[in-house]
Amino acid sequence: GENVEQHPSTLSVQEGDSAVIKCTYSDSASNYFPWYKQELGKRPQLIIDIRSNVGEKKDQRIAVTLNKTAKHFSLHITETQPEDSAVYFCAAISYSGYSTLTFGKGTMLLVSP
Amino acid sequence: KAGVTQTPRYLIKTRGQQVTLSCSPISGHRSVSWYQQTPGQGLQFLFEYFSETQRNKGNFPGRFSGRQFSNSRSEMNVSTLELGDSALYLCASSRTGTAKETQYFGPGTRLLVL
Numbered sequence: 293g294e295n296v297e298q299h300p301s302t303l304s305v306q307e308g309d310s311a312v313i314k315c316t317y318s319d320s321a322s323n324y325f326p327w328y329k330q331e332l333g334k335r336p337q338l339i340i341d342i343r344s345n346v347g348e349k350k351d352q353r354i355a356v357t358l359n360k361t362a363k364h365f366s367l368h369i370t371e372t373q374p375e376d377s378a379v380y381f382c383a384a385i386s387y388s389g390y391s392t393l394t395f396g397k398g399t400m401l402l403v404s405p
Numbered sequence: 406k407a408g409v410t411q412t413p414r415y416l417i418k419t420r421g422q423q424v425t426l427s428c429s430p431i432s433g434h435r436s437v438s439w440y441q442q443t444p445g446q447g448l449q450f451l452f453e454y455f456s457e458t459q460r461n462k463g464n465f466p467g468r469f470s471g472r473q474f475s476n477s478r479s480e481m482n483v484s485t486l487e488l489g490d491s492a493l494y495l496c497a498s499s500r501t502g503t504a505k506e507t508q509y510f511g512p513g514t515r516l517l518v519l
Contacts, residue, residue, distance in 0.1 A: 324505040335409075335495065335510040336448075343505060381448060385504050392438070392461050393497075393508060395448040 294319040296384050298396025313399045315382035316364040322384040325365050331378045372403045409498050409511035417517045423484040426514045428496035430477050436502025437479040442493040454479050455502045491518045
């Protein structure tokens, strides 16, 4: 089955800095890669996703890149703000999968004012 | 449109008991997936239901079971509770559950086993 590795497990940045979270996946058939943000005590919420036919996707301060050859994808947050502080999860789903998201272990991002 | 709802939000049980958790998906969504979230293991897939049929199952013991009703609401049951079952149980819904569909999560049920 699919295996997703996520790094780093914790990340501390100053407000205004950029943050990068990296994930690798094992199943070359995986073709959909969502990123979820989970604030303390709240549900995971989708913040951005990328499909395997696209190399990069951007939404305001958030961008995701995908390298299918290397089987890794990354989340980039620019101009970080304190409200970006949360746990971020990457996930992968394969073409043959039915709603079976395989998640990374999560990255706790702390943005200090 | 109302989001995914889960009941109860919090539960305290003792070892050996059983528990039933409920999930109501977004209206029109027919696929419901269940995940267990723990600090050590992160988010792990339990099972997925579509049109009252379990289509996929994760690597959990048979004590974990579920079902889905004709209105797409789903329940999961854990029998003979163990301390290690303490976790946040999340359900997520999507329209048909196929790959590339966004899954929307509920707020979760936090289960504490004493």
